[in-house]
Amino acid sequence: MDDFMIPLSILDLSPIVQGKTVSDSFAQSTLMAQQAEARAYKRFWLAEHHGMSNVASSSPAVLLSHIGAATTSIRLGSGGVMLPNHSPLIIAEQFGTLAELYPNRIDLGLGRAPGTDMQTARALRRNMNAAVDQYPDDVRELQHFLGKPEENQKVIAVPGRNTHVPIWMLGSSLYSAQVAAEFGLPYSFASHFAPDQLIQALTVYRRNYRPSDTNPVAHTMAGVMAVVADTDEEAAYLFTSVQQQFINLRRGNNVPFAKPVESMDALWSVSEKHMINHTLQYAFVGSKESVKFKMKSFVEKTGIDELIVSFPIYDAEKRLKSLALMAEVRDELGAA
Incomplete structure (x- = not known):
């Protein structure tokens, strides 16, 4: 593949913005998926988060089913399902259902983090320690439920069995890279919020990759945030929404996604500014x-096979415009 004929996908958190409702968020995510399909994006993934006042995608499988009915061809998936929050059988049934409803369109991205604060994680998981420690075993069990049942197998996923839903490993650390390599699965790194180990994780994954029947070669994707506008100044203005979001996360303020502001100077301390700028260093x-x-620089630096972007923009129309402009960037780089 030419370096810049690179598949482009969307990671959506179904943001809940100030002054809007959860229903509004779902409607906007559906419209985003439809526009992504029209603009030849490859995948539309939803991230599992819980108890966050600015994220509506706590149940990716349910929302994906709705979006699947409103689209026809774009691949749909999780970016990701936080597997330690669930039993593998439940996830196999959920994504097996999606695979039967929307054949050859469903991806299952898996993560190990809770996707929430520790108190909410306890409410989700009940047993905090065992759930994380057995993560690789849970991945194997999930693969087992999605595959062909063995003779006299007692526990089966219906729907789920024989769907062979493609599994992706997601992560922001070297641990996830090692697991993905060992399992012979495609790997997506969360450089949109964890930039420090990006290159090292991709290197570890490629170096240690064990080919599998379904994935004979290593396959990498990376996530970035993108705010594309008519001018650099307008994009920087729109980007202040996500900068405020990271301040709120750091301070423990659980509030909806903020409107952009003309200046961040009065809103963050010097240390917060440096921390957030470092965390978001790969944002487009x-x-x-x-x-x-x-x-172009990011693809050359990482050597990734796919790019997945999120559009952390307050205004719905500006978000859709950014999606369209990003597709034009992809096409123009490919043509060049």
Whole structure:
């Protein structure tokens, strides 16, 4: 594949913005998926988060079913399901159901983090320690439920069995890279919020990759945030929403996604500014020309096979425009 004929996908958190409802968020996610399909994005994934006032995608499988009915061809999936929050059988049944409803369109991305605070995680998991420690075993069990049942197998996933839903390993650490390599699964790194180990994790994954029947070669994807607008100045203005979100996360303020502001100076301390700018260092923020340079540089640096982007933008129309402009950036880089 030419370096810049790179598949482009969307990671959506179904953001709940100030002054809007959860229903509004779901309607906007559906519209985003439809526009992504029209613009030849490859995948539309939803992330599992819990108890967050700015994220509506706590039940990815349920929302994916709704979005599947409103689209026809784009791949749909989780980015990801936090497997320690669930039994593998439940996830096999949920994504087996999706695979039967929308054949050859469903991906199952798996993560190990709780996707929430520790108190909410306890309410989800009940047994905090065992759930994390047995993560690799749970992945194997999930693969087993989605595959062909063995003779006299007592526990089967219906729906689920024989669907062979493609599984992706997601992560922000070297641990996830090692597990993905050992299991022979495609790997997506969360560079949109964990930039420090990006290159090392991709290297560990590729170096230790064990080919599998379904994935004979290593396959990598990375996540970035993207805010593309007509000018660099407008994009920087729109990006203040996610900068405020990271301040709120750091301070423990559980509030809806904020409106953009003209200046961040009065809202963050010097240390917060440095921390957030470091965390978001790979974000593609700017005009088409600026983002084109950033995307080209990022793909060259990482050698990834796919790119998945989130659009952390308050205004619904600006979010859709950013989606369209990002597709144009991809097409222009490919043509070049």
